[in-house]
Amino acid sequence: MEANTLVVFVNGVKHTEVNPSLETTLLQYLRTELCLPGTKLACGEGGCGACTVMVSRYNPTSKQIRHYSVNACLMPLVALHGLAVTTVEGIGSTKTKLHPVQEWLCEKGENCCQNQNAADTKKKICTKTFDASEFALYDRTQDPIFPNELQIETSYHTKSIKFTGATVQWCRPTSLEQVCQLKQEYPEALFTVGATLIGKGIRTGKIQGVVVSLSHVPELLDISSDDDNIKVGAAITLAQLHEYIETIAEIKNGETKAGLETVLDMLHQVGGHQLRNVVSIGSSIASGGGRSDVLTLLLAMGATSEIMNTTDKTIVCKEISQRMNDDGTCLLEQQEMITSVNIPYMSQGEHLYWHKHASRADLNLASINCGMRLKLQANSHIIEDLVLCYGGVAKRSIVAANVKKEATGKAWGKDLVAVVCRLLESDIDVTINKDGSVDYKKALVSSLFLKFYLKINAIVLSQPDPSPDMSSVRSHPLSKASEIFEDVPPEQAAEDTVGRPMVHKAALQQTTGEAVFCDDLPMYKDEIHIALVLSHRVHANIVKIDASKAESMSGVLSFISFKDIPNQQSNIAEHVFADKEVRYEGHVIGAIIAKTGAFARAAANNVLVEYDDLPSIVTLEDAIKKENFMAGHPVVLKHGDIDKAFQESDVTIESEIAMNGQEHFYMETQICRVVPTGEEQELEIVSSTQFLSELQTLVSEILNVPQNRLTVKIKRLGGGFGGKEESPIYVAAIASIAALKYNKPVRLVLDRRTDMRVTHKRQETWTKYKVGCSKSGKILAKEVSVYTNAGYTPGFFGFVPPASLFCLASDQGYKIDNFKLSAYTCLTNTNPRAPMRGFMTPPLALLMQAIMNDIAVKLNIPDAQIHEINMYTSGDHTFYNRELKDAGSLKVSWETCLNNSDYYKRRTQVDNYNRSSRWTKKGLCAIPIYRDVGMGFFRHMGQGAALVNIYKDGSVWISHGGVEMGQGLHTKLIQVASKVLQVPCERIHILETNTNCIPNALATVASHGSDLFGMAVKDACEKLVVRLKPYKQINLDKPWEKWVMDAYLDSTSLSAAGFYDRGPEYYQNFNNPYDGGKGHQYFVCGATVAEVEVDCLTGANRVLRIDATLDLGRSLNPAIDIGQIDGAFVMAFGLFVSEKLEYDENGFLVSKDTFSYHIPGSRDIPTQFNIQLLNTDSKEAVLYGSKGVGEPPIHMGIAAFMAIKDAIIASRKENGVAGNFQLNSPASSEQIFHLCKASSTYPSGI
């Protein structure tokens, strides 16, 4: 085999690459070289799984093929020599044959429903649990076809190979002898197996020289066991180790088996499957670090590693703890390497414990972890050895030395706890505050020991375990769900799909990887690329920009900045490029234009910017203190006589609540491609935007080019959530400036970190409130001041404050007659804020629930009663005198949800549980949901347009102003067209959204996309039906195609524009809400009951059950609507419980990648998730009686938040703390832990 020739099989096809680039990842190779775009780039750092592919490797000795998943974004291409890769395109395709799993994923939505019961045949119920009978047993003979050549030609696996790049040489030896030779030849050579760290080093230029891959060295791939140990070759992956231990654990028993299960639990919590499939045990010990899960447990176990001197081949075997550097890496001399690791079995009387506490249950580095081992003398409770090891607390995992010394020879028992907790204070010096403050971690050090103590008591004294381990993977059962919705009436025509759970139109394309997103568009030959230059100051004057070095670099065309903006007078010019002043860290200063993305990124790091720092305001608190408000603020809204109402109140409560911001975290980052046609400044802009017409307007303004020269279009977005309204405009503006400058196609894709640093976020709020109520809990008066952080510029957000007052006053489902509301929009030197799913109502709904809870606690009245006494009922009017026609369904939803969830019975059960459970508490909470849909801010915000064409073959093409971003808009509108035209959905197609076809469309936001654009489609189709009627009437027995052709031959237009205008009565002047506007189109009512469990010793929590009822009128498509509700709850759980948007004290964004910002993971899904759609006849719903679904269910997450508060109340009560308290959003585990007050009672109170 020639050096520098790589052979890799992809989807069965052989690819040979001579001199492959060492910087290229498998993902880049698949997407760019092989044009296989089904594998996506969403984070580029192993944090999301969008790039997952299967790798298959043949073992010539065992003659077995191992298939495993990997993150293609981390995997260097050169690591794949002699291996086979299967991408989503290789599994199945709509053009050939679908894989059963692809088919199942698509069809489950449509075919999952059975009639609930004979008594209520109208209702359909779907239980979404996987049913084993639907799957065939795993059959090895059905393995994907593995290339014959890789099985026959053993040299692929046995012959060493090397690839030489400009700065790095990648060697893959196939024997330990060769490894030693290489090490002698290149003493500084680095080893690698999974290359998750080394690969990144090579790509960023931090690693140069020789890298030796140990992945094919048989001596390092051996795994065996004797009576005392499992001996694991250094190149064995964590997944292989897991597999091996699983088989061994089956034949062991007692403490040995329990110990192995603890190791399995730990292994299961290291990253995701894709990571564990490549990361080796040797690398885990060599690279270690203070947060390593593997190292922390192995240290506690007293594991040893064998270290070979590659010069003289001698091997020493030492306890891992004896070969550790201060930074937690393995202490190795240059010529040394780890060859194996010995994992000891636990013997009789020896107990092992593992706990990982992280801000997300899975796929997360530990905030703090621990490995603990106790050995008791035979048949006694006398301690022979006690090893407590902690990770996440310092640069390296720490073993509590004094505890070990003092505890030896002492009796295991209650008295020991106080001694150990005292010793731990000095033994474990907490210095790291990642994912938790130092104080919190210090407290957790004792807490985790207490958990261990309780666990051992359960084993040794056979006591029930009072502290179930929420971090354990095994403690999390598979989630179950049920979905109930009403069937269409029996008289509805079979071919009419409206109201039926039809599969998402692009489901097959999504599951086969054929769905085309912006970055999947093929490259033009002369396409140029852009990398942004961002501010490294939060607030400063720009003194000088020196791009000379960057511009002289290879492949670079030029640097552009403010001076290159054609219309510098435009209002958005300073948001495109900072002019003289930067106003947040991440403010875009300029951009490098280059021939490739890699050239552009390299040069962008070499643009030198000199700053002169200015005073900055980085926190909301600071902005309030310095009164840095938007001009004209506060905006105040009053109603009734608040002074009198407070005087008449029996009880007055004053408090405050804060709510954090949120990252939009769409899977597809900001991206656009601009192609100049070369004529009259015409540009075709493909942008991942929710608001095509505004992008067209503002890019035209900044370029000084008329709007009619710009075509903006997009097929679909990979998520938007409001984050693709404003930010895409600036991205497209930069790309357009470059495209016009060079008259070449331009692509601008933000990598995840840049995206997070540059773009808008959800607003953060702090609210002060005072409420007065009667003895029965009826609210009589409410005074609220809400402070909102708008970042450095209010942007689109500028019109929010008066509107939010409006919502606060009228909404959230409660009738309050006397109020005074003041809204302050505060400016800080942080990212600009943007609307995000739910827009301004989540903090307001959260506030109302905090108020309800405060009243219930203060008056000692069950909170459900407080909701009911204040809730709107039918016939009520809002403060601006709008009759609430749908308010009746609020009560119905509430009662249905309480009944479905067995609320009152479970309330008693939860209270009983809390009385008997000392360290974990459950919480239960029911909240109503009442959310407006439709925007009344401006008169023009209720219009939609569509264009429907019928072609001569009878096929139908629709264009409308809405954007498809996974929410199923196109599917619903095809259903509508199919109903009106009476043609099957399969004959109808929506290509894309395009400003040429539909000008001036509103943004697809605010849950009213299907209302506005659906009504427009309906209008257009109805026009066509009228035109076709004469041809149908004379040929009733003939097919649709015949009527179409006849109409065409008769010169009848088969193209119709449709339009919908909601009407002027909805427009609401928020500065004067009493002038009669309706404000919103309608309200969506519902209710949610949440049950959670909280670990008072750590603050960890999990959602046990959610029951949600939502009145969506006559749902157009229950399957899609229920999917929206599922997604909304998970996003809301992130907002109210787990996600943390974080800036440091200097105003630098800390949460700027997947390692530091954690959207919910699979274990955050409620264990039981029940959804019921209430199908009611609404007098105000728009399209066939349906209502919008996107935003209202976001409020469901507040139920989980309040249930956590309920659990905290139970813990505080037990620990002697009564009365109201403040819980801020997100309900972080640190906050929960401190509020529970459990830690104040131990060690003495255990």
Ligand SMILES: Cc1cc2nc3c(=O)[nH]c(=O)nc-3n(C[C@H](O)[C@H](O)[C@H](O)COP(=O)(O)OP(=O)(O)OC[C@H]3O[C@@H](n4cnc5c(N)ncnc54)[C@H](O)[C@@H]3O)c2cc1C
């Ligand atoms: C997305 C992601 C998530 C993660 N999540 C977790 C987590 O939840 N918990 C956790 O504990 N860790 C986690 N990690 C860290 C990960 O486990 C370590 O980075 C791992 O050790 C890297 O293994 P590798 O085989 O890819 O290392 P490589 O990149 O191949 O090598 C890493 C280092 O080890 C050295 N080395 C390798 N083998 C030997 C040897 N035999 N002798 C001497 N030196 C050797 C190399 O020279 C190099 O310096 C995560 C990492 C990523 C990227």
Ligand code: FES
């Ligand atoms: S793109 Fe690879 S894990 Fe996110």
